[in-house]
Amino acid sequence: MIIQILPLGQVVATPGAIEALKLAGQTPHEFLNRHLSGDWGELCDEDRRLNDEAVQNGSRVLSVYTLNTGRKIWVITEADRSSTCVLLPEDY
Numbered sequence: 001m002i003i004q005i006l007p008l009g010q011v012v013a014t015p016g017a018i019e020a021l022k023l024a025g026q027t028p029h030e031f032l033n034r035h036l037s038g039d040w041g042e043l044c045d046e047d048r049r050l051n052d053e054a055v056q057n058g059s060r061v062l063s064v065y066t067l068n069t070g071r072k073i074w075v076i077t078e079a080d081r082s083s084t085c086v087l088l089p090e091d092y
Helices: 015-024 028-036 045-057
Strands: 010-013 061-066 072-077 083-087
Touching (some): 010 015, 010 028, 015 072, 028 072, 028 083
Parallel strands (some): 010 083
Antiparallel strands (some): 061 072
């Protein structure tokens, strides 16, 4: 059971992220589930703290994960919680 602490809004992904996920044999769902439950992935302690605060104060939330292929993938939920984007760092 996943405990949701963060509304995702409309979920979108960049073409680069979709291709990277496909090459890794992974789906966006595993990373979205981690993100919405407060598992921010590979962030430093300061950025984790900022994300925890952002959940409460309505700021943007960023998670960073590594695919099976070693590529990084980001998940960003906008401050107004209207959308969440799965993207590669170079797509930003």
